[in-house]
Structure formats: C-alpha cells, structure tokens
Amino acid sequence: MELSEKLRILADSAKYDVACTSSGSSRAGAPGALGSCTPAGICHSFSADGRCISLLKVLMTNCCVYDCKYCVNRRSNDLPRAAFTPRELADLTIQFYRRNYIEGLFLSSGILKSPDYTCERMIETLSILRHEYQFRGYIHSKAIPGADSRLIAALGALADRMSVNIELPSRESLALLCPDKSKTDILKPMAQIQSGIRQSSSDLVKYRHAPQFAPAGQSTQMIIGATPETDRRILTLSQSLYRKFGLKRVFFSAYIPVQSDSLLPSLDTKPPLLREHRLYQADWLLRFYGFEAEELLEEDSPDFDPLLDPKCCWALRHMEFFPIEVNTAPYEMLLRVPGVGVKSALRIAAARRAGSLDFDALKKIGVVLKRAQYFLLCRGKTVPGLRITPAGAYRAMISQKDLSLLGGGGEQLSLYPAPALTGAAALPWGKEWVH
Amino acid sequence: MIEKDSWAYEYDGSLDGLLCCVFEGFSRRERPVQIFSHQAPQMTLYPVRQIATDPERAGRVWRSLDQKISPLARDWVEQGFLCDFDGKELLIYRFLELGYQKGPAVTNMLGNPVVNQLFSQVRAIGNEAHLLKGFLRFEERSGVLIARIEPKGFVLPLLAPHFSSRFSGEAFLIHDLAHGAALLHRPGAWGIVPVEHLELAPLTSEEKEFQRMWKGYYDAIAIRERENHRCRLCHMPRRYWAHITEVSAPEPEGRPALSSRASAG
Known part of the structure; x- marks a missing residue:
C-alpha cells in the first residue's frame, strides 16, 4: 500500500481522539538536534471542524482485536485496515516537522496481536525519533491498557505526555459498551504513569540530569452522550481524576454515531456539541477559576442550562455575593465575575495598584462589560443608567453563538422567555435587585 | 513639562533614531507633536527638526529604560517599534514621558x-508572531527550507530565536513579503537582510509528494459531523491562507486538486 494511502486511513481512524495539545513541555533546541518545545504549545493548523492541528495524530495500526461498540476501529467493523512500520512513521514525522507542519507526534494504536506487541512497536517508533534523529519536539503517546508495566515505563521515558482514555463516564457504561475492557485495566496504567511522573519530578530536584518521565503530564478523555450519565456525574468524575491522578487535562468527546446498535443512540443523533462545550467551560472553571464541581451543579439540577454558561449560571444563583467593588475585591472573587477571565482579573489586580479603575478602564483592560456590569461596582457605583432586573441580566448573559449551536438546523428560537430553562427556575425572578 | 513651542521631529526610521528623538526632546525640554521617519515623510504644519542618529546618545536612552523604568517597559518599546501602525513613534514617546x-x-x-494603546499593540504583534510560529510553512527547494509570510508588523526579529533554536541544523530562509526582508539561517548563524524579490527554484516531485500527503492528512483528520x-x-483567519500549504490554492502547474474535501473523512 502506498504511504499516502496508509496515512489517510490511519489519520481517519485516529481523528476521534480529542487531545491535540502540545503544551506543558519546555525544551530548547540543541545544536545537532532537531526540534524544541514551548510551554504554551503551538497550533499549526485548524481543520474544517475548527479543531486545532498541532500534532501528527495517527494510529500505529487500526487493526484491533477488541470490539468496543462505540469505536470506529472495532473488530466487527468493515473498513480498510493499514499499519505503519516504525521506520515509515518516524521518517514521515521528521519530514513533516522540518516543514513546520506539526509540533510533534500523537501516537495511538489499535491492538495488533496483543497489547504488549502493540506497545513494543510504538516504543520502536519513538526510539527511532528520539535516539536516531535526536528529535526534541513534542510526543504524545497513548498507554495501551493491558500492556506490561515495563513497556508503559519505556513509553513514558520517550514521550512528553501520556494518556489513557477512560472512554465512558461510569463503570456500568463501560461494562455495557466495551466488554473487553474493565475499569481496572484503565486505571492501572493511569496510576502507574502518575507514580512515574512523581518519581521523576522528585528525582529531578536531587539530580539535574535525572531521566524525565512524561514531563508534560497525563490526560484522558471520555465520550459524552453515548450513555445516560448526568453532567454532574461527569464533572465530579473529572474533578476526582484531577485530584486523585493529578491529570493535566480531561477531554470530552461528543458522541458521533458510528454504527447502529440497540445499546447506542440511533445513527441520526446529532453529536451533543453544546453539551460538550458546557462541560469544557465548567472544566476550565475547575482548573483555573477555583470552582468546585458541586458548586456548579447542585443535586436538584444535575445538568447545565443550555442557554447560560456555567459561570453566569452560578453567579445568577448567588447574587448574595454581588456586586463587588472592582478596586478592592480579592482576586479570587474577581475570577468569579461573569465577563472577567483569568487574564483580565490579573490585569485588574495589577492596574488597580497604579490607580483606581472606572468602567471605561475595565473595558480597555478587556472585561466583557455586557455581562460583568451586573456584578461590579467601580468606586462604589454601577454603570450609569443601568437598570438591573433579573430578566434583563439573564438576557444579557445569553450568548448568541451558543444559541445557534442549540438551534442546530437554522431554526429560529424565541429569545425570551426561553424554552427548557433548567437553571432558570431557581433564579430570583420575583424581586428586583437594585444595587 | 513646559511646552515651549510645537515641533515635528524627522528621524532615520531606526530604533536608535527614535531613541535620539527622545534624547533631543528631553534635553531641549520640548514636546514634539509629530514624529515621522524620512522613509515615510509627512506633510506637516509644524516646523521640522531633523534628528541625527547618534549611537552613543541612543545607547544612553536605551540603558535608562532599564534603569529608570523597567526591563518590561524596554521590551514594550522594542516590540512596539516593530508594529506597523501610524503614529507609533509619538505613542512610544508619550509612553516614555x-x-x-x-x-x-x-x-x-x-x-x-497611552499605556493601554501601546500594550494592545505589543500584545497584537506578540500574537502575530505566535500564530506565525504555527502557520508558517517551509518548502524544501534545492536543499534550503523556504517560507513566505505576509505579517502585520515586522515580526522577523521575534521569529528568529524560535526558528533558529528549533531548526538549528537546517539552512532556511523566511521571506517577509510585506516588509521586503528575509531571515536567513544556516547552522550556527542567522541574520535579517532586505530582500525585495526572490527567484525560487521549482518544487521537486519529492516535495510535492510531501505536500500532497500533508493535504491528504489535513482532509482526513476533520470530522464531517462536526464541520x-x-x-x-x-482560529485561522483567511489572510494567512495564501501561504499555508494545506489550504492555499494549488500551484498552477497541476497539482491534483482535492475536490473531495467536503466529502472526505
């Protein structure tokens, strides 16, 4: 088979893996070697679905001995199969990298023969890159569940980031849809990678040249919408993954029907993109804004409001904390204001040291006043002429972009009163808030 | 500061020249109301003072940025000067005052x-450089990697450390068509030189094959249901597309057109 055909098949089979990040490693170039890593990562292109292309994301092979129902590469699916040789893939990566097409390699694989055999072929590819070509670019490698722990350790020594996909958000769903994998199969390598990372970072404190193990950490992903878990369950699961396994990222992937099965949503189901979007927004709030999963979704309303982002939703439910004074409020509170992000909160904190801020200055700094004005005071005053009513605030929070995602097929939604307001019932509709 | 009378300053268009304008303005205790380079002369109603570039004076102002303001402010001045917008000289001058x-x-x-405007400009050129670190594409032509870009702002000095560290063993050339300059690199050395026009060797069939494979990959990786x-x-504004291999129009000499893009994947 021609190389370009192999590449097409194996990229096509890898495209449902979400992660394409190249962040977390910092490695300058070296004379005589090729490549470097920047901590923030670099996006090299964006595909027609708007997702970033940073790494050459391919499978070693899409042949697989497993038959997971949601997976396009399952054994029972009739599709063209191909496999790279380690040499082919390493050479291709180098040639793409030299032309600045990519930031590095994302290597995953279907299970050919056995997990151990598959893992060995991946290790061979990465060793050619790292040792023969002295490649210093980014490598993201999947850990193959069920492979020998020594092989996982060898992968971790070559890769920047490792990941094990948790696949589905609960043990029951996993048992139902992937009969060949168990929760322990997945969590075992995850725990091993975590201890490898810990070991290597504590060694690095003692010896500068201690071998590194997955310096950019580990990530995972799960499929959203194939099984009946609530948003609250998914979010608390990711929170505990961050805490227990020290993950860098948890990715969500809206389920795209790839086959019809009585256990799966029907083939004409649209991927739940808005739901995925809300989960990512909440994920950011967990990682950078100091929120807890239990704050964002309470037990009586376990799913996100389709019309409001999780932060606005939280703020509207907790008007008792607001308004806050921009010039004196602690940084942690600024972060909780809708329309204020991490960057603008940091800028506010820096700028108010040099002089007190008014709304004009906030706007220049990058605060989205359309949303933030309901929650902020500058020098004790609200925006001049602003009438604050719960309905007005609610309307101002709704993003037109999200609305179009919800509408899908170009259907016009009436703005207000909005349908299916899961979170809105809890809002203090009756009384007017006047600051 | 007391304004004596209003002057327009004309300088040689270099950063050293602008620093000399600062020296001149402060030592004469006057506030220029217009500063322009004699590469882009402007009509003005004010009397024009020609500012000569003196490396020694420029050096004194340059060192004072670090000592009297801060290294960050020095970086802002340096990067703000690389921007393309009109009136950058006066903005930098006001910022320094x-x-x-x-x-x-x-x-x-x-x-x-003033601070905010300079800050946004510095951020914008930083973003432009960051995006181009990703969007820039090399083509191998007779052993040299060649890239063409049309950036907003003179980003080559910001790209140079990144690319020469990453591709330290390669000979490469990044041609900035918008500013008529090129970054040249060979192992161990790099420099930025004025280049108006570049005659390029034709693409080899090997190079075309890599481009074809990359385009094939690009089309395959998109998920049709999520288009x-x-x-x-x-994320990738149209103005970059002309020089991005996978989305630019194919070269006229008949690279097979990928008409199946919408249905691929």
Missing part, C-alpha cells in the same frame, strides 16, 4: 490611554 515620571509602575497603568467553518476562520 509617562514612564520616566512613574517608574516601573507605568506598565501596570492599563487604564491610561464548523466559522470556528476554523476564527
């Missing part, structure tokens, strides 16, 4: 219109 008064705090005064052109345009 404020900086010498306020010291290191000046870079925090984001509510101030979202607006999102793609947000």
Whole structure:
C-alpha cells in the first residue's frame, strides 16, 4: 500500500481522539538536534471542524482485536485496515516537522496481536525519533491498557505526555459498551504513569540530569452522550481524576454515531456539541477559576442550562455575593465575575495598584462589560443608567453563538422567555435587585 | 513639562533614531507633536527638526529604560517599534514621558490611554508572531527550507530565536513579503537582510509528494459531523491562507486538486 494511502486511513481512524495539545513541555533546541518545545504549545493548523492541528495524530495500526461498540476501529467493523512500520512513521514525522507542519507526534494504536506487541512497536517508533534523529519536539503517546508495566515505563521515558482514555463516564457504561475492557485495566496504567511522573519530578530536584518521565503530564478523555450519565456525574468524575491522578487535562468527546446498535443512540443523533462545550467551560472553571464541581451543579439540577454558561449560571444563583467593588475585591472573587477571565482579573489586580479603575478602564483592560456590569461596582457605583432586573441580566448573559449551536438546523428560537430553562427556575425572578 | 513651542521631529526610521528623538526632546525640554521617519515623510504644519542618529546618545536612552523604568517597559518599546501602525513613534514617546515620571509602575497603568494603546499593540504583534510560529510553512527547494509570510508588523526579529533554536541544523530562509526582508539561517548563524524579490527554484516531485500527503492528512483528520467553518476562520483567519500549504490554492502547474474535501473523512 502506498504511504499516502496508509496515512489517510490511519489519520481517519485516529481523528476521534480529542487531545491535540502540545503544551506543558519546555525544551530548547540543541545544536545537532532537531526540534524544541514551548510551554504554551503551538497550533499549526485548524481543520474544517475548527479543531486545532498541532500534532501528527495517527494510529500505529487500526487493526484491533477488541470490539468496543462505540469505536470506529472495532473488530466487527468493515473498513480498510493499514499499519505503519516504525521506520515509515518516524521518517514521515521528521519530514513533516522540518516543514513546520506539526509540533510533534500523537501516537495511538489499535491492538495488533496483543497489547504488549502493540506497545513494543510504538516504543520502536519513538526510539527511532528520539535516539536516531535526536528529535526534541513534542510526543504524545497513548498507554495501551493491558500492556506490561515495563513497556508503559519505556513509553513514558520517550514521550512528553501520556494518556489513557477512560472512554465512558461510569463503570456500568463501560461494562455495557466495551466488554473487553474493565475499569481496572484503565486505571492501572493511569496510576502507574502518575507514580512515574512523581518519581521523576522528585528525582529531578536531587539530580539535574535525572531521566524525565512524561514531563508534560497525563490526560484522558471520555465520550459524552453515548450513555445516560448526568453532567454532574461527569464533572465530579473529572474533578476526582484531577485530584486523585493529578491529570493535566480531561477531554470530552461528543458522541458521533458510528454504527447502529440497540445499546447506542440511533445513527441520526446529532453529536451533543453544546453539551460538550458546557462541560469544557465548567472544566476550565475547575482548573483555573477555583470552582468546585458541586458548586456548579447542585443535586436538584444535575445538568447545565443550555442557554447560560456555567459561570453566569452560578453567579445568577448567588447574587448574595454581588456586586463587588472592582478596586478592592480579592482576586479570587474577581475570577468569579461573569465577563472577567483569568487574564483580565490579573490585569485588574495589577492596574488597580497604579490607580483606581472606572468602567471605561475595565473595558480597555478587556472585561466583557455586557455581562460583568451586573456584578461590579467601580468606586462604589454601577454603570450609569443601568437598570438591573433579573430578566434583563439573564438576557444579557445569553450568548448568541451558543444559541445557534442549540438551534442546530437554522431554526429560529424565541429569545425570551426561553424554552427548557433548567437553571432558570431557581433564579430570583420575583424581586428586583437594585444595587 | 513646559511646552515651549510645537515641533515635528524627522528621524532615520531606526530604533536608535527614535531613541535620539527622545534624547533631543528631553534635553531641549520640548514636546514634539509629530514624529515621522524620512522613509515615510509627512506633510506637516509644524516646523521640522531633523534628528541625527547618534549611537552613543541612543545607547544612553536605551540603558535608562532599564534603569529608570523597567526591563518590561524596554521590551514594550522594542516590540512596539516593530508594529506597523501610524503614529507609533509619538505613542512610544508619550509612553516614555509617562514612564520616566512613574517608574516601573507605568506598565501596570492599563487604564491610561497611552499605556493601554501601546500594550494592545505589543500584545497584537506578540500574537502575530505566535500564530506565525504555527502557520508558517517551509518548502524544501534545492536543499534550503523556504517560507513566505505576509505579517502585520515586522515580526522577523521575534521569529528568529524560535526558528533558529528549533531548526538549528537546517539552512532556511523566511521571506517577509510585506516588509521586503528575509531571515536567513544556516547552522550556527542567522541574520535579517532586505530582500525585495526572490527567484525560487521549482518544487521537486519529492516535495510535492510531501505536500500532497500533508493535504491528504489535513482532509482526513476533520470530522464531517462536526464541520464548523466559522470556528476554523476564527482560529485561522483567511489572510494567512495564501501561504499555508494545506489550504492555499494549488500551484498552477497541476497539482491534483482535492475536490473531495467536503466529502472526505
């Protein structure tokens, strides 16, 4: 088979893996070697679905001995199969990298023969890159569940980031849809990678040249919408993954029907993109804004409001904390204001040291006043002429972009009163808030 | 500062020249109301003072940025000067007036219109350089990697450290068509030189094959059910496309057109 055909098949089979990040490693170039890593990562292109292309994301092979129902590469699916040789893939990566097409390699694989055999072929590819070509670019490698722990350790020594996909958000769903994998199969390598990372970072404190193990950490992903878990369950699961396994990222992937099965949503189901979007927004709030999963979704309303982002939703439910004074409020509170992000909160904190801020200055700094004005005071005053009513605030929070995602097929939604307001019932509709 | 009378300053278009304008303005205790380079002369109603570039004076001002304001402010001046917008010289001048008064705090005064405008410009050129670190594409032509870009702002000095560290063993050339300059690199050395026009050797069939494979990969990796052109345009604006291999129009000499893009994947 021609190389370009192999590449097409194996990229096509890898495209449902979400992660394409190249962040977390910092490695300058070296004379005589090729490549470097920047901590923030670099996006090299964006595909027609708007997702970033940073790494050459391919499978070693899409042949697989497993038959997971949601997976396009399952054994029972009739599709063209191909496999790279380690040499082919390493050479291709180098040639793409030299032309600045990519930031590095994302290597995953279907299970050919056995997990151990598959893992060995991946290790061979990465060793050619790292040792023969002295490649210093980014490598993201999947850990193959069920492979020998020594092989996982060898992968971790070559890769920047490792990941094990948790696949589905609960043990029951996993048992139902992937009969060949168990929760322990997945969590075992995850725990091993975590201890490898810990070991290597504590060694690095003692010896500068201690071998590194997955310096950019580990990530995972799960499929959203194939099984009946609530948003609250998914979010608390990711929170505990961050805490227990020290993950860098948890990715969500809206389920795209790839086959019809009585256990799966029907083939004409649209991927739940808005739901995925809300989960990512909440994920950011967990990682950078100091929120807890239990704050964002309470037990009586376990799913996100389709019309409001999780932060606005939280703020509207907790008007008792607001308004806050921009010039004196602690940084942690600024972060909780809708329309204020991490960057603008940091800028506010820096700028108010040099002089007190008014709304004009906030706007220049990058605060989205359309949303933030309901929650902020500058020098004790609200925006001049602003009438604050719960309905007005609610309307101002709704993003037109999200609305179009919800509408899908170009259907016009009436703005207000909005349908299916899961979170809105809890809002203090009756009384007017006047600051 | 007391304004004596209003002057327009004309300098040689270099950063050293602008620093000499600062020297001149401060030592004469006057406030220029217009500063322009004699590469882009402007009509003016004010009397024009020609500012000669003196490396020694420029050096004194340059060192004072670090000592009297802050290293961050020095970076802002350096990067602000690389931007393309009209009136950057006067903006930098006003920023320095404020900086010498306020010291290191000046870079925090984001509510101030002068500081804010310089800050946004510096951020914009930083973003442009960051995007081009990803969007720039090399083509191998007779053993040299060649890239063409049309950036907003003179980003080559910002790209140079990144690419020469990453591709330290390669010979490469990045041609900035918008500013008529090129970054040249060979193992161990790099420099930026003026280049108006570049005669390019034709692409080899091997190079075309890599481009074809990359385009094939690009089309295969998109998920059709999630297609979202607006999102793609947000992240990768159209103005970069002409020089991005996978989305630019194929070269006239008949690379097979990928008409199946919409249905691929």
